Amino acid sequence: MLDARFVSDNVDKIEKALKDRGYDLDLTNFRAKEQERLQLLREVEELRGRRNSVSEEIARLKRERANIQPLIEEMRAVGEKIKKIEEELTKLEKDTQDFLLNIPNIPHYSVPIGKDDSENIEIRRWGSIREFDFTPLNHWDIGEILDIIDFDRAGKITGSRFTVMKGLGATLERALINFMLDLNTSKGYKEILPPFMVNADSMFGTGQLPKFEVELFKIIDPEYYLIPTAEVPVTNLHKNEILREEQLPIYYTSYTPCFRREAGSYGKDVRGLIRQHQFNKVELVKFVKPEESYDELERLTQDAEDILKSLDLPYRTVALCSGDLGFASAKTYDIEVWLPAQQRYREISSCSNFEDFQARRANIRFKRAGKKGTELVHTLNGSALAVGRTLVAILENYQQKDGSVLIPDALQPYMKIDIIR
RNA sequence: GGAGAGGUGGCCGAGCUGGUCUAAGGCAGCCGCCUGCUAAGCGGUUGUGGGGGUAAAACCUCACCCAGGGUUCGAAUCCCUGCCUCUCCGCCA
Numbered sequence: 063m064l065d066a067r068f069v070s071d072n073v074d075k076i077e078k079a080l081k082d083r084g085y086d087l088d089l090t091n092f093r094a095k096e097q098e099r100l101q102l103l104r105e106v107e108e109l110r111g112r113r114n115s116v117s118e119e120i121a122r123l124k125r126e127r128a129n130i131q132p133l134i135e136e137m138r139a140v141g142e143k144i145k146k147i148e149e150e151l152t153k154l155e156k157d158t159q160d161f162l163l164n165i166p167n168i169p170h171y172s173v174p175i176g177k178d179d180s181e182n183i184e185i186r187r188w189g190s191i192r193e194f195d196f197t198p199l200n201h202w203d204i205g206e207i208l209d210i211i212d213f214d215r216a217g218k219i220t221g222s223r224f225t226v227m228k229g230l231g232a233t234l235e236r237a238l239i240n241f242m243l244d245l246n247t248s249k250g251y252k253e254i255l256p257p258f259m260v261n262a263d264s265m266f267g268t269g270q271l272p273k274f275e276v277e278l279f280k281i282i283d284p285e286y287y288l289i290p291t292a293e294v295p296v297t298n299l300h301k302n303e304i305l306r307e308e309q310l311p312i313y314y315t316s317y318t319p320c321f322r323r324e325a326g327s328y329g330k331d332v333r334g335l336i337r338q339h340q341f342n343k344v345e346l347v348k349f350v351k352p353e354e355s356y357d358e359l360e361r362l363t364q365d366a367e368d369i370l371k372s373l374d375l376p377y378r379t380v381a382l383c384s385g386d387l388g389f390a391s392a393k394t395y396d397i398e399v400w401l402p403a404q405q406r407y408r409e410i411s412s413c414s415n416f417e418d419f420q421a422r423r424a425n426i427r428f429k430r431a432g433k434k435g436t437e438l439v440h441t442l443n444g445s446a447l448a449v450g451r452t453l454v455a456i457l458e459n460y461q462q463k464d465g466s467v468l469i470p471d472a473l474q475p476y477m478k479i480d481i482i483r
Numbered sequence: 484g485g486a487g488a489g490g491u492g493g494c495c496g497a498g499c500u501g502g503u504c505u506a507a508g509g510c511a512g513c514c515g516c517c518u519g520c521u522a523a524g525c526g527g528u529u530g531u532g533g534g535g536g537u538a539a540a541a542c543c544u545c546a547c548c549c550a551g552g553g554u555u556c557g558a559a560u561c562c563c564u565g566c567c568u569c570u571c572c573g574c575c576a
Binding site for chain 1: 502503505530531532533534535544545546555556557566
């Protein structure tokens with residue numbers, strides 16, 4: 063969420079930034095309403111001040127057994143007036159809030175201007191793409207041949223876009239989770255295992271609500287949401303807290319399953335593990351001081367890339383252009399892993415700096431030593447990595463002519479074997 | 484699932500028969516003073532958000548005693564709803 067006063071004071075600047083994102087918004091009406099709101103606020107505060115002082119007066123006169131009836135009559139009228147203004151104010155505040163909650167973040171100046179993913183900028187590539195002396199198979203074919211992935215039975219017990227992992231497939235998934243968590247914690251990220259359901263308030267905090275409810279799975283009774291990413295529970299860990307400067311930066315890593323409706327993605331990636339309603343992910347989350355957040359974004363992205371390097375999987379990193387940026391993000395790098403069967407790079411991680419956008423919604427602040435007042439922290443997060451897609455990349459990149467799949471060196475201690483056949 | 488208790492400032496804790504509560508007291512923190520040192524003691528001070536004000540401060544003011552409503556001239560205090568915590572019973576991995 064953006065700051066109401068900041069928006070009201072920078073109408074032109076923000077209209078332009080939103081246009082770069084593909085949002086056409088007229089903010090002049092908002093500014094007018096803000097001014098009206100502040101005018102009413104001043105009025106009601108003056109009336110409340112009067113009520114406070116007269117209330118003292120009434121208490122005093124009552125002790126002296128003087129006649130207080132005229133004052134009470136007067137205050138009854140003042141009370142009604144206060145109530146009336148408060149009602150108007152509540153309505154205006156709600157409008158302001160609703161409006162701001164639906165405005166996306168402002169892109170950082172370094173974000174390339176563009177309309178969609180075709181205008182993202184490649185930043186770097188790593189690894190060499192393997193030359194196959196046979197036609198590489200899709201991961202779903204490999205999974206079937208090795209009997210480690212079962213889509214049909216998942217459809218039977220639940221529905222489409224769900225998967226059953228079996229035998230060494232399940233073991234590989236589990237090994238990847240442990241490997242990623244171990245690598246991340248070795249760099250100072252603290253491991254968090256949060257609830258996989260959260261309340262609506264948390265979803266507002268990180269920006270999934272109110273705008274993106276259709277993408278979430280909702281529990282009706284009691285009313286909870288299944289998390290679409292660990293970002294939600296982990297960022298909200300410090301909701302409504304004031305952190306001390308010495309506590310920052312805070313680094314968390316968290317494995318969770320992620321649940322997404324994938325509404326509107328009909329026809330995309332219908333086969334295979336790429337797009338699922340439930341998938342595993344290991345996430346990195348940072349809480350940092352504002353002046354450090356862009357350096358932290360670079361390091362967070364490197365930390366995610368390190369996992370692909372350790373697994374010797376070729377990838378590239380792209381900077382998302384303004385039009386492709388997620389709602390809450392000020393800047394995002396996507397990391398894309400090479401999939402030989404598709405002959406293209408596919409997203410396996412998304413690393414973002416949200417600046418104070420989430421912190422304002424979730425009310426996460428910090429206090430500088432020796433300074434008055436508080437400031438909003440900056441929050442960041444990134445996948446390190448999407449586990450299912452990493453498994454896809456391993457199956458496809460490490461497949462052999464006879465249908466077997468080699469296990470990357472780094473995973474062998476976790477798998478206790480070096481090949482799936 | 485049943486029965487009961489409770490949520491107050493960084494922490495503990497009083498207030499809860501509505502009006503010096505602009506929340507007692509203690510602890511902790513900070514600043515002084517005092518005393519060979521330390522401890523003790525003495526004095527002062529300490530939150531958050533908003534509005535106004537200022538070059539910036541100072542300063543003025545409104546709100547905040549879990550959250551949201553209600554009653555009242557006036558609510559930490561009374562009423563309702565929700566959330567959370569604790570105790571006992573039952574059930575359970």
